[in-house]
Amino acid sequence: MRRLLITLLVFALAGIAGFFVLTDPRVVSPGPEIGTLPQPDIENGKLLFAAGGCASCHATPGQDDKTRLGGGLELGSPFGKFHAPNISPHTRDGIGNWGTADFIQAMAAGVSPAGQHLYPSFPYTSYRLMTPKALADLLAYIRTLPAVEGRAPPHELPFPFNIRRMVGGWKLLFFDGAPFKPDPTKSDEWNRGAYLVQGPGHCAECHSARNSLGAIVQATRYAGGPDPEGKGWVPNITQSEDGLSKWSKSEIAELLKSGFTPEFDSVGGSMAAVVRNTAQLPEADRLAMAEYLKSLPPVQGPPRPPKPASGG
């Protein structure tokens, strides 16, 4: 009996120790090798800032200047409410004190300078595809923007989601830290589009259904699903019948520029903010994104909830 208790205790301790080791940010999600970086290219950083939609979440809500990154926007989820933090170059309230390595660590590994896990509501799961050089360019651009005072309210997450260590377990299960690998059998345009869609554009983060732990269901990636913020339905953007199969490449590029569908409906909700960002990209980049999207195999997404019986 006593031996059994000791055995159980040993197992429990081993389990706890294992949890701590395995959910350690440095163990579960080591940052990429940075090496020596050239002088940052601020213009490229500006382009990535638009492609990444940074302002959509981090610009201070309720004012028109999208370069004021004071944070505070509320992002609903099944796990609680997130508040996008201040990422302006303010030294106390923003990321003004962050070094390039800190920024790369956050963007590519989801780890804060204090060594804590960041919640994947911040899509480092996609941003990790950007190279350290690209991320350094992005930071250099953000540093040219106004420093905004004030902090966003803390996230409102119920137990156990308020324990950041839990994210370590989530990363073990779902986080792939590999950078973008171009496909040499495809054209340069396709590879550029694949990089923009999968990496900075993080299209899959909204256009995919998620499992009960909030991770993207890989089998139906890009096939749409219920809006993770809890209202409406996000469309399928694969080449399936209810997706983009009937859209031409130029029609997709047009939507990313003006927000108009081929039927001249104008996209709403958070896609309107996405279009505001993609409209700033060079036309060649929008066409590249369209080229990649046209190559996605048709995938049937999760079934939509039954339509109401009453007409109209």
Added chain:
Amino acid sequence: MIRTALVALGLAIGVSAVVAQSNPIAERKDAMKSVGAATREGAAIAKGEAPFDAAKVKGIFKVYSDAAKKVPALFPDNSKTGGETTAAPKVWEDQAGFKTAFAKFEADAAKGAASATDLATFRAAFGDATKNCGSCHEAYRIKK
């Protein structure tokens, strides 16, 4: 006999008025579709795929102002759900902002009707007017 016919007629008018009134979701969708159809014509002109035609252009802005006048009233409290509506709850939470957005759309359309005399002025006015689509949908419409 005449009286019966008159009563029947009165009832028929009344009923059809009620039917028309009772389906605001379908009505607002139709109005929005007319805006979309006008935008298709306008975009073709702006891109140089169709010739500039002053009368046609006035017609496009007229569709916009007509819709801007008509649509805000088509969101009664009993039309928050149903009919596959993509209206966001914010339409009802922020009626003032919603109406202001349509007033701006109407003003931009009126300005366009007055100022668009050639392709260059049309492009500018059409751009201004259609910016309202995205900004209003962003706030007052959910993803579909």
